[in-house]
Amino acid sequence: MSSIIRIYNSSEVNSRTLESISGTLQQVFSAPVAIANISLNLEDAFDSGREQYNSTALLAKILNTFDTSGNKSIVIVDVDLFIPVLTFVFGEAQLDGSAAVVSTHRLKNQYYGLPKNDLLMVERLEKEVVHELGHTFGMYHCQDYECVMKASTYVEEIDLKKSIPCPVCRDYINERCNRKETG
Numbered sequence: 430m431s432s433i434i435r436i437y438n439s440s441e442v443n444s445r446t447l448e449s450i451s452g453t454l455q456q457v458f459s460a461p462v463a464i465a466n467i468s469l470n471l472e473d474a475f476d477s478g479r480e481q482y483n484s485t486a487l488l489a490k491i492l493n494t495f496d497t498s499g500n501k502s503i504v505i506v507d508v509d510l511f512i513p514v515l516t517f518v519f520g521e522a523q524l525d526g527s528a529a530v531v532s533t534h535r536l537k538n539q540y541y542g543l544p545k546n547d548l549l550m551v552e553r554l555e556k557e558v559v560h561e562l563g564h565t566f567g568m569y570h571c572q573d574y575e576c577v578m579k580a581s582t583y584v585e586e587i588d589l590k591k592s593i594p595c596p597v598c599r600d601y602i603n604e605r606c607n608r609k610e611t612g
C-alpha cells in the first residue's frame with residue numbers, strides 16, 4: 430500500500446515552487462502528493478529564552494492537528510527551528526513515522542547576509558523536504574555527500590548534495606515503496 434504525501438504549507442513559499450517540489454517527491458517516492466496551504470499557529474512551540482521554535486513540539490502539533498494515519502505529512506514553516514541539543518535544525522522528522530517539518534528560515538541567503546537568491550532557496554528547500562520525508566519512509570543518513578539523505582549541518586552541505594537519493598538509497602526506497610524497476 431503506498432502512502433499519500435501531504436505538504437502543508439505554512440510559509441511564504443508560492444504554489445509554483447510547491448508544484449515543482451511535489452513533482453520531485455512523486456518521482457522519488459512513487460507516491461501521490463497533495464498540497465494544502467494552511468496557517469498553523471506555532472505559539473505552543475515557541476521558546477522565549479532561545480527565541481526559536483522547538484521542532485519536536487511542532488511535530489507533536491502536526492500529529493495532533495492533522496489526520497496523519499497512513500500518510501506522510503510534512504509542514505513547511507518560515508521560523509527558526511531547534512531541538513534542545515542543537516543550536517538549530519533545518520527540519521526534523523519521525524523516523525519511519527508519519528510527520529516531518531522543514532523551515533525555510535536558514536535556507537535563505539539573506540539569513541547569511543548574502544544577496545537574495547530564490548532559485549537557490551527553492552533548491553535547498555526541495556532537498557530538505559525530500560530528506561525529511563526520506564526519514565519518514567525509514568531512511569537513515571547516508572555517507573555519500575551527493576545523496577539527498579546525507580546529513581547537513583551547514584547550508585553549504587545542502588548545496589553539495591542532489592535532491593535525489595544515491596543508488597543505494599534509491600534501491601531501499603524502491604523496495605520500500607514496492608516499486609518495480611521498469612528500466
Ligand SMILES: [Zn+2]
Nearest residue numbers: 560564570580
Ligand atoms: Zn536527517
Ligand SMILES: [Zn+2]
Nearest residue numbers: 571576595598
Ligand atoms: Zn544515499
